[in-house]
Amino acid sequence: MGDEKLGKSSQLGQYVLGERLAAGGMAEIFHASCITPGRFDRPIVLKRMHKHLAENREFVSMFVDEARISTRLDHPNIVQLFDFQANSDGLYIILEYIEGPDLLSLLKGAARRRTTMPPEIAAYITCHILEALDYAHSMEINGRPLGVVHRDVSPGNVLISQHGRVKLADFGIARANDRQRETATGTLKGKYGYMSPEQIEAKHLDGRSDIFSTAIVLAELLMSKRLFRATNQLDVLLMVRSANLGRLEANGQHIDPSLLAIIRKALARDREDRYATAGEFRDALAEWLASGKQRMSTSILKSYIRELTDEGYVKPASQGEGTGSLTLSGTNTRALSLAARGAANVGREMFELGAVRPIDLTLGAAGVTVITSRPDVLQQIADEYEDVTIETPLEAGEALDCGHGELGFLLPLDLVGAIAANERTGLLTLERDDINKQAYFVDGHPIFVASNDPQERFGQFLLLRGLLTQEQLDRAIATMPHFGGKLGQALVGLHLLKPVDAVHLLAAQVSEKLLRSCSWDCGRFVWQAGQENPHDTVALHLSSHRIVARGVQLIPETRLTDWIQVRRDLAPNLAQYAPYESYGLGPSLSKRLATMDGRRTLGMLIDSVSKKSARVISAAAYAIMATHL
Numbered sequence: 001m002g003d004e005k006l007g008k009s010s011q012l013g014q015y016v017l018g019e020r021l022a023a024g025g026m027a028e029i030f031h032a033s034c035i036t037p038g039r040f041d042r043p044i045v046l047k048r049m050h051k052h053l054a055e056n057r058e059f060v061s062m063f064v065d066e067a068r069i070s071t072r073l074d075h076p077n078i079v080q081l082f083d084f085q086a087n088s089d090g091l092y093i094i095l096e097y098i099e100g101p102d103l104l105s106l107l108k109g110a111a112r113r114r115t116t117m118p119p120e121i122a123a124y125i126t127c128h129i130l131e132a133l134d135y136a137h138s139m140e141i142n143g144r145p146l147g148v149v150h151r152d153v154s155p156g157n158v159l160i161s162q163h164g165r166v167k168l169a170d171f172g173i174a175r176a177n178d179r180q181r182e183t184a185t186g187t188l189k190g191k192y193g194y195m196s197p198e199q200i201e202a203k204h205l206d207g208r209s210d211i212f213s214t215a216i217v218l219a220e221l222l223m224s225k226r227l228f229r230a231t232n233q234l235d236v237l238l239m240v241r242s243a244n245l246g247r248l249e250a251n252g253q254h255i256d257p258s259l260l261a262i263i264r265k266a267l268a269r270d271r272e273d274r275y276a277t278a279g280e281f282r283d284a285l286a287e288w289l290a291s292g293k294q295r296m297s298t299s300i301l302k303s304y305i306r307e308l309t310d311e312g313y314v315k316p317a318s319q320g321e322g323t324g325s326l327t328l329s330g331t332n333t334r335a336l337s338l339a340a341r342g343a344a345n346v347g348r349e350m351f352e353l354g355a356v357r358p359i360d361l362t363l364g365a366a367g368v369t370v371i372t373s374r375p376d377v378l379q380q381i382a383d384e385y386e387d388v389t390i391e392t393p394l395e396a397g398e399a400l401d402c403g404h405g406e407l408g409f410l411l412p413l414d415l416v417g418a419i420a421a422n423e424r425t426g427l428l429t430l431e432r433d434d435i436n437k438q439a440y441f442v443d444g445h446p447i448f449v450a451s452n453d454p455q456e457r458f459g460q461f462l463l464l465r466g467l468l469t470q471e472q473l474d475r476a477i478a479t480m481p482h483f484g485g486k487l488g489q490a491l492v493g494l495h496l497l498k499p500v501d502a503v504h505l506l507a508a509q510v511s512e513k514l515l516r517s518c519s520w521d522c523g524r525f526v527w528q529a530g531q532e533n534p535h536d537t538v539a540l541h542l543s544s545h546r547i548v549a550r551g552v553q554l555i556p557e558t559r560l561t562d563w564i565q566v567r568r569d570l571a572p573n574l575a576q577y578a579p580y581e582s583y584g585l586g587p588s589l590s591k592r593l594a595t596m597d598g599r600r601t602l603g604m605l606i607d608s609v610s611k612k613s614a615r616v617i618s619a620a621a622y623a624i625m626a627t628h629l
Contacts, residue, residue, distance in 0.1 A: 011035075012089045015046050027063070032094065043097035044082065049090055060091065067093050069148060069171045072139060077132035079159065079169040098169075100162040101305065101314050103217070104155035109313035111224040112409060114562040119259060120294035121304055122221035123285045128166035129158060129214055130282035136171075137207035137278055149205045153213035154194040155220070160305060164298030192236045193228045197269050200241045208271040211281050215266030222259075223251045229398065243269035254569050259288050397422060404526045407432070413518040413551040415525060417623070420444040420544035421577075427531035432523030439514060440533035445544050448537045449513040456516065458487050461509040472496055486536075507540040511547055518551030545623075549583040552619040564618045567625075568603030572596055577624050585620055593620060 010017040018031030032046035049063045070081035070093075083094035101109075103125065110117050133153070139146040152170060159167040196212035198205060219227045227247055228239045238244075245267060252260060262284045268274045275281040289296060308314040396418035399405045412430050416439075419428065423444040430437045438450045454460065459477065462468040468476075468491075476490040483489040488506055491497040497505070552560070574596040585593070592613075596605060602621060606614045 048092040103158035134278040164302035573598035
C-alpha cells in the first residue's frame with residue numbers, strides 16, 4: 001500500500017509519476033517521466049522510500065547507500081541509476097526501466113508449467129549475473145577497492161528485459177568498504193533462503209558470499225524448487241549454515257553431472273573451497289556451455305520468455321500494482337511529511353559527504369518534532385524486508401507438513417499419494433467452490449470419506465449403477481431409523497443387497513469420492529495430522545496406491561506429458577517404491593516397469609513402446625514416483 005494516493009499527474013520534484021509497478025518493505029516503484037526536455041532518452045522508474053520509514057535511521061542509511069554504491073556501478077548487466085533526490089517529499093532515486101519479468105516470475109512460471117528451465121538458458125542467465133558481480137566485486141575508487149558485496153542475490157533481484165538482456169538490481173543492502181552504517185552485529189539482512197553460511201554466522205563477507213547465493217539461484221532454476229526449504233525460518237537457517245544439499249541430490253538427478261559438479265563447488269560450505277571469484281564461476285559455466293555446443297543468445301532467451309508469457313505462465317510486462325490508497329489528509333500524514341523532510345536533510349548530507357567524516361544519524365530538521373516511531377508497524381516492515389521468502393510450490397509431503405495450502409500446482413492425487421508413501425494418519429479436508437470432502441487416513445490409507453455433494457451419497461451411487469431402483473431406495477431410506485440410521489444396513493435388512501456386496505460397494509463408493517476430487521486443479525486443502533476418525537466404520541481395506549493409480553487416468557493429458565518430459569532422462573529403480581501389485585497395475589505392465597532398475601531411463605522405455613502404451617506407462621510412473629520425489 002502506498003504512502004499517499006498518487007494519480008498519473010502526481011509530481012515529485014522534476015519527475016511525474018505514472019503507474020505503480022511494485023511495492024516492498026522499504027520502497028515503492030513507479031513509472032516516471034522527467035519534465036526537463038531531453039534529460040533522459042530511455043524509460044525510467046522512480047523508487048521512493050516509504051515515508052513511514054523516515055524516522056528509522058537504519059532504513060535511511062540503507063536507501064542512501066544503495067544510491068551511493070549504484071552511482072559508481074556502470075555495467076550492462078546492472079540496472080543503471082541516473083539520479084538521487086532528497087527533498088521535502090523524502091528520498092527517491094531514478095533508475096532505468098527494464099520492461100520484462102524478473103527471474104522469480106520465470107521460475108514460478110516454469111514451476112506452474114511443471115517443467116524446469118532448460119539448462120543452457122539457466123546457465124546463460126547465471127553467466128550474466130556473474131558478469132555483473134565480477135564487475136562490482138572488483139570496483140576500485142582511486143586505486144582503493146570499493147569492496148562491494150551485493151548480499152541479496154535472489155531471483156526477485158534479477159530482471160530480464162523483453163529483448164533478453166539480464167540485469168542485476170537492488171544494491172539496497174550491499175556492503176561496501178565505505179558503507180555509511182554497517183549492519184549491527186547479529187542482525188541478518190537479506191532473504192534467508194539465499195544467504196551464504198558466512199552471512200548467517202555474521203562473519204566478514206567478500207564476493208564469495210554472492211557466489212554461493214548465485215549458485216542457489218542456478219540450482220533452483222534447474223529444479224523449479226527451492227534449494228533450502230523448511231517449515232520454519234530457523235530450520236532454513238540451519239540448512240544454509242551447514243550447506244545441506246539434500247534437496248539438490250533428491251531433485252537434481254536430471255542435471256548434467258558436469259554442470260552439477262560446477263554447482264556443488266560454488267555451494268561449498270567453506271568459502272575457500274568455492275570459486276575464488278565470480279569470474280571463475282562464470283568461466284566454468286561458459287566452458288560447460290561450449291563443451292556441449294549449447295548455442296545461446298539473447299534471442300533464444302527472449303523466445304523462452306515469450307513462450308511462457310503466451311502460455312499464460314508469466315504475466316506480460318508492465319502489469320503494475322496500481323496506485324496507493326492512503327490520502328494526503330490527516331495529522332498522521334502531515335507528521336509523516338515532516339519526518340520525510342527531516343530524512344531528506346540527513347540523506348542529502350550523507351550522500352554528498354560519503355565517507356569523508358562520520359555523520360549524526362538523528363533524524364528530523366531543526367525545530368521539527370518528528371512523530372514517535374510505531375514499533376509494531378516498523379517491526380512488521382523490518383520483518384518483511386529482512387525475512388522475505390518467495391516460495392516456489394511445495395512438494396506434496398512438504399505441503400502436508402505445512403498443514404494447508406492451495407490446489408493447483410499440487411493435486412489431491414499428489415496429496416493422497418504422499419499420505420500413502422509416508423504412511424500418515426490424519427484428516428485431509430478438500431474444498432472447491434461449495435464442495436467439501438473429509439477423508440480420514442490410518443497408516444496411509446483411507447478408512448472413511450465424507451462429502452457434502454448430494455451426487456456422492458451411497459444411494460445415488462447405487463442408482464447410477466443400476467443396482468437399485470428409486471422405489472427401492474426410497475423404501476430403504478424410510479426404514480433407516482430401524483437400522484441405526486445407516487443406509488447400508490437398511491439395504492441388507494430389506495434383502496436388497498447381500499452383506500458381502502454391501503461392503504464391496506461401500507468401499508467402491510468411498511474410493512469414488514476421493515477419485516472424483518483427484519484431478520481438482522483449484523481449491524484448497526487442510527491436513528490435520530493424527531486426527532482420529534469419530535465416525536462408525538466397517539473395515540473397507542482400501543488402498544491409497546490403487547486410488548492414485550486410477551486417479552492418474554483422470555488428470556489432463558498435458559499435465560502428464562509435462563511431468564514425464566522433465567523426467568525423461570531419469571533412470572529410477574522403481575522397485576524401491578511400493579510393490580507394483582499395490583497399485584493394481586497387472587502382470588504385463590509390472591513386467592515392463594521391472595525393467596526400470598536404475599540402468600534405463602524413462603525416456604528409453606517410453607520410446608520403445610506404442611503411443612497408447614506410452615500413456616499407460618507414463619501414468620504408472622507418475623503414480624509410483626510422483627509422491628516419493
